[in-house]
Amino acid sequence: MKALKLDPFLSKLQEADALEKIQDLIQELRETLAIDHVVYHWVSADGEQYGYGTYDPIWVQHYIDQDYLRVDPVVLGCSQQFHPVDWKRLDWSHRAARAFRKDAIDHGVGNQGYSIPIRGPNGQFALFSISHSTDDESWARCTAENQRDLILIAHFLNQKALELEKDRAPEPIRALSPREIDTLTFLAMGYSRGQVADMLEISEHTLRAYIESARFKLGALNTTHAVAHALAEGLIVVGGASRAAHGNWPGRRSEKNAAAN
């Protein structure tokens, strides 16, 4: 497994605006990592599936035909977890699970795997997996070396999927809290993080938590994306009209104090 150049990859992913482009990027990721497979798999509460990846289309169809979603220890295990798991640590003790494993290996999935469960807004669940045919030791080395990058990629892929498949996303998006609205509004107005923290009378450290929480709720990739999203959705209002208005405008001294209490 080779080292990944994360930043260029994530920028390309961020620019991708169609499913085919994401599929190409996933192929590229597989080649860079020099492993057998890379897969993103979104499972809705009603059992509907969506995803992209490098598995043989015959295996994907077979998986659906066999209703393997009910058996697959990777999906079942990951739905109970919130941190990455090596497939070896999942429960393969049932006969159906062992038969599934054999079938998967016969279809070229590989004897090793590693999955990152992803929880999106409103209980959305997806997983990002890599798999390969190799011995335990090389696999452990490979996952250890790339774990952090893979976690980031998993979340970026999920945000992309949420963005491209808005209709699939569980509704409604969780409301932003007053603190998050204040934070995004000030950032949209061009204040620095330091200035915003000062105005809200909180530390930058706490401000970062508000930004992260707002980013998550909006399904955004980063702070800029979150601000753009909030503006586009009308969740925050900035500019001349709001400055002149008498109503609830968070840039005001009195409003700031009200919001802080």
Next chain:
Amino acid sequence: MLRYLNGDALSNFPKLRDGMHRDHAAQFRDRLKWEVQVDAAGFERDQYDDLNPLYVIWEMPDGTHGGSMRFLPTSGRTMVHEHFPTLLGGADIRSDHIWECTRFCIAKGAGANVAAALMLAGGELMRAFELTHLLGVFDARMVRIYKMIGASPQVLGSSGEGRDKISVGLWQFIHTDRAKVLRRAGVSSDMSEYWFKRSLGHAIKRSIAA
């Protein structure tokens, strides 16, 4: 030594599990007088134990429970949101990169290093899983302990006075804090990473992202 165990893996460690739930009863019901549910066997358990949380447990040399804490991501159900929303003061923090830490518990007679070892584990989780913050509810006596360990949180809100004061705080990972916490815990960096790897099956990458 530190063990990182999901709820569904606890049954493989019955001695640690039972010790943890008994020590919860001793700390939260007997010492802190919190209204917690204790069953006939003397175990304190709540609804969040059923959500397959991640427990971090300090195992004593004789295999018993020395201290522990429990984690769930704030993208799902948490105690802060369901029991202490007012302490958040208008914030409603939700993210799968921010985890809530609850039931921070030290067994009676456990050494001063145990609290530090648990804080160390919190930092390892943040490093390994790309967490931006940990969120937690704590009582007044913990303020001094966190300060002594060298890992004080940012307090978002509090209620009550004196010994009854309860606060919600946020931790973020600070590289220099880790060195301090390691020293307090009396654990080497390599050992801590080894414990993590043994429990969760993969290593924490060495480099610390800026």
